[in-house]
Amino acid sequence: MMVAGKEVELYEFIILAQLMYGPAHGYLIAKIINDMIGPYARLSYGRLYPLMAKMEQNGLIAAESKAPGGQKGDRQMRVYTITDAGRIRFHHLMSDTTSSPGDYQKLFTYKTCYFAFITPVERLRLIDHYINYCQAHVFHQQTEAEDLVRQVAEVEELAREAPQLAHGFPRLDANSVEYIVSTMQHTIDQWQLELDWAKRLREREVANAIRTGAEVASQQ
Numbered sequence: 001m002m003v004a005g006k007e008v009e010l011y012e013f014i015i016l017a018q019l020m021y022g023p024a025h026g027y028l029i030a031k032i033i034n035d036m037i038g039p040y041a042r043l044s045y046g047r048l049y050p051l052m053a054k055m056e057q058n059g060l061i062a063a064e065s066k067a068p069g070g071q072k073g074d075r076q077m078r079v080y081t082i083t084d085a086g087r088i089r090f091h092h093l094m095s096d097t098t099s100s101p102g103d104y105q106k107l108f109t110y111k112t113c114y115f116a117f118i119t120p121v122e123r124l125r126l127i128d129h130y131i132n133y134c135q136a137h138v139f140h141q142q143t144e145a146e147d148l149v150r151q152v153a154e155v156e157e158l159a160r161e162a163p164q165l166a167h168g169f170p171r172l173d174a175n176s177v178e179y180i181v182s183t184m185q186h187t188i189d190q191w192q193l194e195l196d197w198a199k200r201l202r203e204r205e206v207a208n209a210i211r212t213g214a215e216v217a218s219q220q
Helices: 006-021 026-037 045-057 084-095 101-112 120-161 174-212 215-219
Strands: 061-066 077-082
Touching: 006 026, 006 045, 006 061, 006 077, 006 084, 006 101, 026 045, 026 077, 045 061, 077 084, 084 120, 101 120, 120 174
Parallel strands: none
Antiparallel strands: 061 077
C-alpha cells in the first residue's frame, strides 16, 4: 500500500535525513520513523518499502544487497544510501516553509533534529520563519478569544434592550463561554511555549555564530 498525501513528503524527508548520516537498512529506517511519529501513528513495512522503491526509481536513494555478517550464503539485506540527487532533495525539503503550513509545527520539530546538515544562515532563516509562524498563531487565537467575548456581550446586551432583534442570534451561557475561552487560552499557552522555545533556539544559534565567527552573527 502506497503512502498518500502530505505523509509522502514527511516520510521522504525523514528517510533522506537519516541517510545523510550514512547507509542504513530499511528496518532501521522504519524504526527511526516510528520512534519519531509514535506512539500512536505507525508506518508499516508495507507502506515504507513501496515509498523507498519509488525514491530509488527517482534516483534519490540507491540500494545494495549485503549479507549482515559478510559471509556468502547469509540472508541478504538491502542497505540504502543517499545519492547526490537525494541530497539536493533533502536540502529542498529542509528549506521549504510553504508546502504544509497546517502541519508545520510537527515538521519544524523534525527539521531541528537535522540542523547539523545545513548552514548557520539556513538554520537561522528556518528559526526566524518559525518564530513568525508561532507569533501568528498566538495573535490569531488571542484575537478570536477577544472577539468571542465581545460578541457574546453584544448579543446579551441586545437581548436585554431589544429582545425581538436578538431572535436568531446564538446565545451562549456563561458556562459554555468559559469552556471555550479556557480551551482557546490553552492553545495560546501552547503556542507561546513553542514561541519561547524557538526564541531560545535563535539565541543559541546567534551565540554559536558569534563564538565561531559565522556569518549568521551579523543577522541578530
